[in-house]
Amino acid sequence: MHVGSQQNRTAVRNKVFLGLFVHSTALDELEYLHETAVFVDKSGTIVAVEKNCNEEKVRETVLARLGWEAADVEVVKARGGQFFFPGFIDTHIHAPQYPNVGIFGSSTLLDWLNTYTFPLEASFSDKAKARQVYTRVIRKTLSHGTTCAAYYATIDVPSTNLLADLCLVSGQRALIGRVCMDSDLSPDYYRDASPEASIAATKATIEHIRTIDPALSLIRPVITPRFAPSCTLPLLRQLGDLAKETALPIQTHISENKSEVALVRELFPPSLTGAADDSYAAVYDAVGLLTERTVLAHAVHLTEHEADLVAARKAKISHCPCSNSALTSGAAPVRRLLLDRGIACGLGTDVSGGYSASVLEAARQAALVSRHVAFGPGGEERDRLSVDEVLFLATRGGAEVVGLGDKVGGFEVGMEWDAQLVGLGAIGEDGEEQEWEGEDGGPGGNVDVFGWESWPERVAKWVYNGDDRNTVKVWVKGRLVHERK
Amino acid sequence: MHVGSQQNRTAVRNKVFLGLFVHSTALDELEYLHETAVFVDKSGTIVAVEKNCNEEKVRETVLARLGWEAADVEVVKARGGQFFFPGFIDTHIHAPQYPNVGIFGSSTLLDWLNTYTFPLEASFSDKAKARQVYTRVIRKTLSHGTTCAAYYATIDVPSTNLLADLCLVSGQRALIGRVCMDSDLSPDYYRDASPEASIAATKATIEHIRTIDPALSLIRPVITPRFAPSCTLPLLRQLGDLAKETALPIQTHISENKSEVALVRELFPPSLTGAADDSYAAVYDAVGLLTERTVLAHAVHLTEHEADLVAARKAKISHCPCSNSALTSGAAPVRRLLLDRGIACGLGTDVSGGYSASVLEAARQAALVSRHVAFGPGGEERDRLSVDEVLFLATRGGAEVVGLGDKVGGFEVGMEWDAQLVGLGAIGEDGEEQEWEGEDGGPGGNVDVFGWESWPERVAKWVYNGDDRNTVKVWVKGRLVHERK
Structure with a gap:
């Protein structure tokens, strides 16, 4: 190991x-x-x-x-x-949620977290269970051609470190994120005790990965605030500082669901954060988490102004069509984000908001969902993604999103x-x-x-x-x- | 055989x-x-x-x-x-189009027909090819649990009869429709010479099926005007008469795509048809094709008034979500058609507008597309289809649509x-x-x-x-x- x-x-x-x-x-x-x-x-x-x-x-x-x-x-x-x-690149997948694929009922994001997700993730303090599920999710994603995955693990350090170990042994390229969440949005039984505890736990996983793969040639740590509402402002700021110190990549969620967007506006007014405006992206920007090394999952409901900010910071977007349809979140206008804004986009399975661990399924759904964008309000012919385009997102696009655009995603000398x-x-x-x-x-x-x-x-x-x-x-x-x- | x-x-x-x-x-x-x-x-x-x-x-x-x-x-x-x-019931599938699953590029309905569909269907005058493809489509759909399929074949009688023979030998319950199309929407190389030729060919297939399965216990003929624009008014009227005489089921397409709806309005004004209004459904109604034995595929863009007419005539709807997304046709508000109108609905793969021969895939997409309806314009929570509901559509719902609601679809004595x-x-x-x-x-x-x-x-x-x-x-x-x- x-x-x-x-x-x-x-x-x-x-x-x-x-x-x-x-x-x-x-x-x-x-x-x-x-x-x-x-x-x-x-x-x-x-x-x-x-x-x-x-x-x-x-x-x-x-x-x-x-x-x-x-x-x-x-x-x-x-x-x-x-x-x-x-190989496919899954730019957004929650490894511990794999046993719940397909199980989401009629929930939407915020009730889905409490009903299905937090109880399952909390159980990963049981290392045997973590070993079972993580072994399975790596086997499953490799069998679907996923050669690189940006994983969210849980708040538990030993099992998060185990996920890193298992990826290394299995030979899957991975970004491993120990999830940070200290706000009372999360239940008592599953959250960080304080910003300091969250930072210390994050550093413990970073250190572990530096020990098992010193050159970070296959496994890399990724700083992972779950999403703004899961974190207190002090934690967000400290994670922003840590990202700057370490130059490590960052992953989080943005604008997945309208209630979530409203909640962020309520929790993080500019008067509190010092942000330039009251948008979701501006919160991340104010704390130093909106960078060219940041992977933002979803981005379904970005405003025009917000998309400009994401583009200006060169942050990347992980498009998760299976999840966005399943949880009734919305349909992200990906082709416009790509072409009008020049934002780098890849695909995420978002297991288990997404029902499938397959990036090929995500590619297929990206093509289908883009057609719904095209015939939806304000939609146009140019919103449709072709077969070639979704395969780009699944490979080159994803590589750029996770910061490996020069290393993987195509057949070129030096890659x-x-x-x-x-x-x-x-x-x-x-x-x-x-x-x-x-x-x-x-x-x-x-x-x-x-x-x-x-x-x-x-x-x-x-x-x-x-x-x-x-x-x-x-x-x-x-x-x-x-x-x- | x-x-x-x-x-x-x-x-x-x-x-x-x-x-x-x-x-x-x-x-x-x-x-x-x-x-x-x-x-x-x-x-x-x-x-x-x-x-x-x-x-x-x-x-x-x-x-x-x-x-x-x-x-x-x-x-x-x-x-x-x-x-x-x-067993699953596929209420709408074009058997000859199976080799084209997944091949539709960026086309929409009317150009898709000319680019991909008519050339392939026309080639079924080659009986060896028909045998190859029809054998495959039956094997494939059976392997996905489709115990009953409402097939469209082609205009060619010998190969349509072969499809009936192969279903009987393979033991798949089927409705077999010899496709009727005599208008100049279709190319010279692939259309009926006249209404009379189309009727004669339809009768030839009906007779063949009565010969191989006299009680129509497994295989039934279905009167199949391709869709209104493919037929002249005389042909539509004669098919309406034939349906009345024979009491056979009818299958056709309705309101799949906005350009198609406009074309029908242009081709069949009430002044010509004597219809009560200028809607698509009213055209079928005026010629005796809107009956309780009629399966209407798609019904994406029905007006409120039109949906009332469909409901009043007790016509059935085949919902084809894979196809409607793939060809950028739209998203049918199925749950409202079911609950507000009481219209019987089932699922159709619509191979090869639909990319998959699997009814399970159609069920999955029905659930996902219904979420797009829910967050789309005018959409509501009640537009969402649950797992239980899409499985109902795939079985009981489909059985009612193809007129077999008392025979198949559940585990009850007498079925x-x-x-x-x-x-x-x-x-x-x-x-x-x-x-x-x-x-x-x-x-x-x-x-x-x-x-x-x-x-x-x-x-x-x-x-x-x-x-x-x-x-x-x-x-x-x-x-x-x-x-x-």
């Missing part, structure tokens, strides 16, 4: 990935790299991308150029109906190999599932390819009907971390 | 189903029948429902009462984590056994999937049950994260028609 255990299980070799690669090159553009080879060194870094390549060319020319011996190279091929795709091998099903002339021509078939799940579809159409089929059955293998930093049996 | 082939593969026995049964007893109420036995005779009819029952009691008391010999009885048990649920066995996954203390206590486990797919959830919570988990992996077995009219391997 230390950094060493993530490597050296078997001798690490250089890797060559061969076949079709699909990744985003811009918000509205997926690139299809056919017959391409991507070379990943032992550190998990992409050192070469060769187009118009095949196994023979790899052996005869590229290995020598890289100085790699053939015996020290593992070749992984995408077969018929398969392609390599960047790390966080990727998934995606396989689709082939349908034969008899209407039954069959092997791809000349290949061993993988399970196609719900994605049926008849053979006449273009590659962009196949990818659209994956977005709309795919699930974890289509995620055949998953790698993080070059290490194989999930393989579908 | 005649009626006989659906039986007699193996000797048919009486059946006893034992365990937990879940079904709707009202729109907002699921009933949980624990330790119950349901007795199904050789004709597939439920002849007894015994609560507080077990295998011993079945053997010792009930069989004698029914006059069944033990050797002539097959016992099927729901194990830990499993329950019997009524036919159209059912699915649903299995969920169990998570052990180590966070891994495990067997249910004392049982062989089935695949849990994405539904993880930790053990502390109530049964209503488990059902909610199924609705929000379930897929075909949770549909373990499927029966229609007592016959096992799908078993997950």
